[in-house]
Amino acid sequence: MSPRLVIGTLVLVAALIGGNFTVLKFALDHTTPLLLAGMRTVVGGTFLLTFALLRGERIPRRRDDLARIFVVSLSITTVSSGLLVIGVNRVPAGFASLLSSTMPLFTAVLAFLLMGSRISRLGLVGLVLGFAGTIVLTAPSMSGDTAAVGVIALVFSALAWAFGTVFMKWQDFSRVSPVMLVGVQLVMSAFVLVPFALLVEGVEQTDWSVGLFVPLAYAAVPANAVTFALIATVVRRATPTQASATAYLIPLFGVFFGWLIRDEVLGIVEIIGGLLVVGGVYVLVTANARASELQGS
Numbered sequence: 001m002s003p004r005l006v007i008g009t010l011v012l013v014a015a016l017i018g019g020n021f022t023v024l025k026f027a028l029d030h031t032t033p034l035l036l037a038g039m040r041t042v043v044g045g046t047f048l049l050t051f052a053l054l055r056g057e058r059i060p061r062r063r064d065d066l067a068r069i070f071v072v073s074l075s076i077t078t079v080s081s082g083l084l085v086i087g088v089n090r091v092p093a094g095f096a097s098l099l100s101s102t103m104p105l106f107t108a109v110l111a112f113l114l115m116g117s118r119i120s121r122l123g124l125v126g127l128v129l130g131f132a133g134t135i136v137l138t139a140p141s142m143s144g145d146t147a148a149v150g151v152i153a154l155v156f157s158a159l160a161w162a163f164g165t166v167f168m169k170w171q172d173f174s175r176v177s178p179v180m181l182v183g184v185q186l187v188m189s190a191f192v193l194v195p196f197a198l199l200v201e202g203v204e205q206t207d208w209s210v211g212l213f214v215p216l217a218y219a220a221v222p223a224n225a226v227t228f229a230l231i232a233t234v235v236r237r238a239t240p241t242q243a244s245a246t247a248y249l250i251p252l253f254g255v256f257f258g259w260l261i262r263d264e265v266l267g268i269v270e271i272i273g274g275l276l277v278v279g280g281v282y283v284l285v286t287a288n289a290r291a292s293e294l295q296g297s
Contacts, residue, residue, distance in 0.1 A: 023215045024085060025262060027215035031206040038190060087157060097251045098277055130277050231246070
């Protein structure tokens with residue numbers, strides 16, 4: 001894969017995921033947060049699992065593999081996904097994408113605490129910048145109950161996503177392909193999220209119309225299943241620096257699509273906080289990627 005193709009693929013991935021925040025807002029006009037999160041896992045899991053089976057892959061049967069996949073499922077596609085949709089339901093899409101971009105910051109901290117991974121001095125600067133930006137972003141929103149719930153949900157969503165990411169690095173998943181891994185974990189999440197959503201929210205507030213199905217299809221397949229397949233391909237053929245580029249490109253697209261489609265405008269405080277977060281993530285992932293490349297050379 002040529003460098004230009006790698007960069008083009010990463011930009012496409014960031015655009016698909018960045019647009020997902022705005023698309024979720026449209027879906028939430030027709031249903032409730034937890035039910036939407038559950039439906040995403042059903043559609044996305046069915047798509048990926050079918051794709052993996054058509055490729056001749058087998059569903060893992062070992063208990064230890066299934067137990068590890070369940071932990072990842074619980075953290076990333078159940079807790080993180082559920083909290084993400086709750087957060088997006090309460091704050092603007094662009095703002096939500098900025099808060100979600102703090103995931104690499106939490107990943108670095110958890111990797112240090114759980115795996116003893118070193119953080120370089122430059123990486124530490126990135127962490128400080130990123131978390132300072134998080135404080136700037138969240139502080140004004142904590143005055144209103146609705147926004148505060150959304151902010152807290154998005155921060156914990158990023159934290160849960162980071163834990164699942166570190167867990168996948170920490171444990172052995174070599175017997176399961178990346179596509180099968182995500183397909184199974186999405187199905188596992190569906191068995192948790194859908195019954196819970198039906199119990200807590202019901203279906204009375206859901207409008208089963210094209211207005212729901214179109215954004216749901218996008219959120220479940222292009223923004224979830226397809227992007228994962230693209231990332232898995234790029235990670236195998238790109239340098240760590242290139243592969244990590246999505247971490248700071250996603251919020252840029254999230255803010256752009258929020259402005260373009262839903263006329264969202266960020267205030268000066270959100271802009272400053274967002275720049276600090278994106279800048280901190282950029283410094284952190286670039287420092288870590290360069291360190292990995294030096295160790296591998």
